[in-house]
Structures are given as C-alpha cells and as structure tokens.
Amino acid sequence: MAEQFEKYHGTGNDFILLRGRGPRQVWSADHVAQACHRQLGIGADGLMVLWDSAEADFHLDYYNADGGLGSLCGNGSRCAVAYAYAHGLFVGSTCHFFAADGLHTAFRHENGLVTVEFAPAGRPVPQWEGFYLDTGSPHHIAMVAQVADIPVLQEGPALRYGPYAHQGGANINWISPTGPDGTWEIRTYERGVENETLSCGTGAVAAALTLHALKGCTSPVSLYARGGRLDIAFEVADQAYRDIQLTGPATHVYTGTWPW
Known part of the structure; x- marks a missing residue:
C-alpha cells in the first residue's frame, strides 16, 4: 500500500x-x-x-x-x-x-x-595522514591545499575500505582554507552512501573541532560544503568538547x- x-x-x-x-x-x-x-x-x-x-x-x-x-x-x-x-x-x-x-x-x-x-566529543587523534574523531559517526579529517583538487571517488573508498575497514569504515573528509573570506571548505565521502555527498553534518562538526585543536579556530566555526554553509559552536573543557551545536537549514x- x-x-x-x-x-x-x-x-x-x-x-x-x-x-x-x-x-x-x-x-x-x-x-x-x-x-x-x-x-x-x-x-x-x-x-x-x-x-x-x-x-x-x-x-x-x-x-x-x-x-x-x-x-x-x-x-x-x-x-x-x-x-x-x-x-x-x-x-x-x-x-x-x-x-x-x-x-x-x-x-x-x-x-x-x-x-x-x-554529545560531548574527545580531541582528534592523528591517524593515516589525517585525524580521526567520532561525533556520533566516525570521521577521518585531512587538511589539504584545495578540496577542489581531491579525487574524492578514488581517495574516499581507499581510506573507507582500507585502514578503517576493521571498524566498519569511516566517513572521509577533506578541508581547505579556500572558502569565502578565508573560511574553510569541506568535501565528504560518506560510508553507507558510498559516494560524495553535497554536505555532511557530523563531518562538519568533526572538522570544526579538528580546526580548533590544530589551528586554534574559535567557536563558532563556519564550514562551506558544496551544498551550503554549516555553523558549529562548542565549548572546550578538560581536553574535550561539550555544548556542541550544529546549525544549518x-x-x-x-x-x-x-x-x-
């Protein structure tokens, strides 16, 4: 029916x-x-x-x-x-x-x-030429010069089915400081979709927390996916993150x- x-x-x-x-x-x-x-x-x-x-x-x-x-x-x-x-x-x-x-x-x-x-999240952990962080879903974050140059459909599966295969895979994200007015852009290969998506919310959260840990970016952090802008707010406490909020349309x- x-x-x-x-x-x-x-x-x-x-x-x-x-x-x-x-x-x-x-x-x-x-x-x-x-x-x-x-x-x-x-x-x-x-x-x-x-x-x-x-x-x-x-x-x-x-x-x-x-x-x-x-x-x-x-x-x-x-x-x-x-x-x-x-x-x-x-x-x-x-x-x-x-x-x-x-x-x-x-x-x-x-x-x-x-x-x-x-929910609260820990600090990003160095892993496989990038960083790993679980924000309700598992994410690999790699900083690159230009996300536009990344062959997502080649590199994404190689990581998702390679080093992360033992844990059921991970979502693979690339970020670069090439957004509007020096902000950060993000692209994501999503497990389960097995393709690039126009945006990933938990990936944007993982990227924002990684940017704070590595680059000192302060809350809120704006990230530009191919589908639009997402804003991530957070508080830092005891080597972890709490009061994490994801805002978007x-x-x-x-x-x-x-x-x-």
Missing part, C-alpha cells in the same frame, strides 16, 4: 522522511535501498523514520542509502526536526529526540535554520507517495 513521505534536504544532503506505524521495528534494507536509489526509486542520501516515544518528542531511525541502519546523521536530524514540527510532534522552538547515540535537544528558528545539540522539497 502506498504511504506518504516527504523529501527534505539539509545543505544538499537529501532525505526521505516519514512516520513509523505501530511498534518500532527495523525496516528491510532492500526496501530502503530501493527507495533511495536515484534512478529506480525516490532518490536520496538516506531515509529517516520518526517513531512515537514516551520519553521524547520522537525516536529517530536513520538508514543509509545502501539500506543499512546508520549512526547519527547531523543534517538528517535537522530535517527530522523540521518535519516533526510540521507534523505537530512538538510545539514551540525546542524539541527532544532519541537518535542512534542517545538523547538530543534541538532548536527550530523562525528563519528556517535548525540547531541540533551533540532544513528545506522541504516535496511530498509524495511510495509503496513501502
């Missing part, structure tokens, strides 16, 4: 969003992958299912485009907050939701931006139906 879904994107990182019915359950990887297929389905970087929760405004399950249940998705979480507000799952500007890594607080702004708070694209 066909059910309604909505398409959103957060700085070009696009998602299928819909409500879960009945008890929370894991969806078929094949069905999710088919829906996310850009030629044979709806087309998306991932799929978000919002379930009822007795302890928060909703429980969010994120699926990668390959159909696998994913870890925290920063851009997708912002889109889920916008979707939840539009569907009456919360009122006002503040909501709380569960994701793969636990409880999150989020804020909806009148200008269309959404802020999602992250959450844009409704269209509403449709699909035979789930």
Whole structure:
C-alpha cells in the first residue's frame, strides 16, 4: 500500500522522511535501498523514520542509502526536526529526540535554520595522514591545499575500505582554507552512501573541532560544503568538547507517495 513521505534536504544532503506505524521495528534494507536509489526509486542520501516515544518528542531511525541502519546523521536530524514540527510532534522552538547515540535537544528558528545539540566529543587523534574523531559517526579529517583538487571517488573508498575497514569504515573528509573570506571548505565521502555527498553534518562538526585543536579556530566555526554553509559552536573543557551545536537549514522539497 502506498504511504506518504516527504523529501527534505539539509545543505544538499537529501532525505526521505516519514512516520513509523505501530511498534518500532527495523525496516528491510532492500526496501530502503530501493527507495533511495536515484534512478529506480525516490532518490536520496538516506531515509529517516520518526517513531512515537514516551520519553521524547520522537525516536529517530536513520538508514543509509545502501539500506543499512546508520549512526547519527547531523543534517538528517535537522530535517527530522523540521518535519516533526510540521507534523505537530512538538510545539514551540525546542524539541527532544532519541537518535542512534542517545538523547538530543534541538532548536527550530523562525528563519528556517535548525540547531541540533551533540554529545560531548574527545580531541582528534592523528591517524593515516589525517585525524580521526567520532561525533556520533566516525570521521577521518585531512587538511589539504584545495578540496577542489581531491579525487574524492578514488581517495574516499581507499581510506573507507582500507585502514578503517576493521571498524566498519569511516566517513572521509577533506578541508581547505579556500572558502569565502578565508573560511574553510569541506568535501565528504560518506560510508553507507558510498559516494560524495553535497554536505555532511557530523563531518562538519568533526572538522570544526579538528580546526580548533590544530589551528586554534574559535567557536563558532563556519564550514562551506558544496551544498551550503554549516555553523558549529562548542565549548572546550578538560581536553574535550561539550555544548556542541550544529546549525544549518532544513528545506522541504516535496511530498509524495511510495509503496513501502
């Protein structure tokens, strides 16, 4: 039976969003992958299912485009907050939701931006000619002269399936100081999508914290992905980071139906 879904994107990182019915359950990887297929389905970087929760405004399950249940998705979480507000799952500007890594607080702004708070994170660790940091999802960060020159579809899989294979892979990010007015640009190869995406929220957070640790960049840090700008605020405490916030747009694209 066909059910309604909505398409959103957060700085070009696009998602299928819909409500879960009945008890929370894991969806078929094949069905999710088919829906996310850009030629044979709806087309998306991932799929978000919002379930009822007795302890928060909703429980969010994120699926990668390959159909696998994913870890925290920063851009997708912002889109889920916008979707939840539009569907009456919360009122006002503040909501709380569960994701793969636990409880999150989020804020909806009148200008269309959404802020999602992250769990505390440690310092970036040197790894494989770059740095590793987990911000709810695992990320490799490499500083380069020009992100535009990086062969993402060659270097991304080599790292994702090479040195990080033992831990289920990692998302691979490159940053360079080539954005507007000397700001930083970022490109990301996402595991689960197995391609470059126009933006990655947890990757932007990992990059911002790495820039603070290595370059002394102060909060908030703005990063420019191919799909747009993301802003990351944070506090530093005891060789770690807390009060981490990711802010960016959450844009409704269209509403449709699909035979789930």
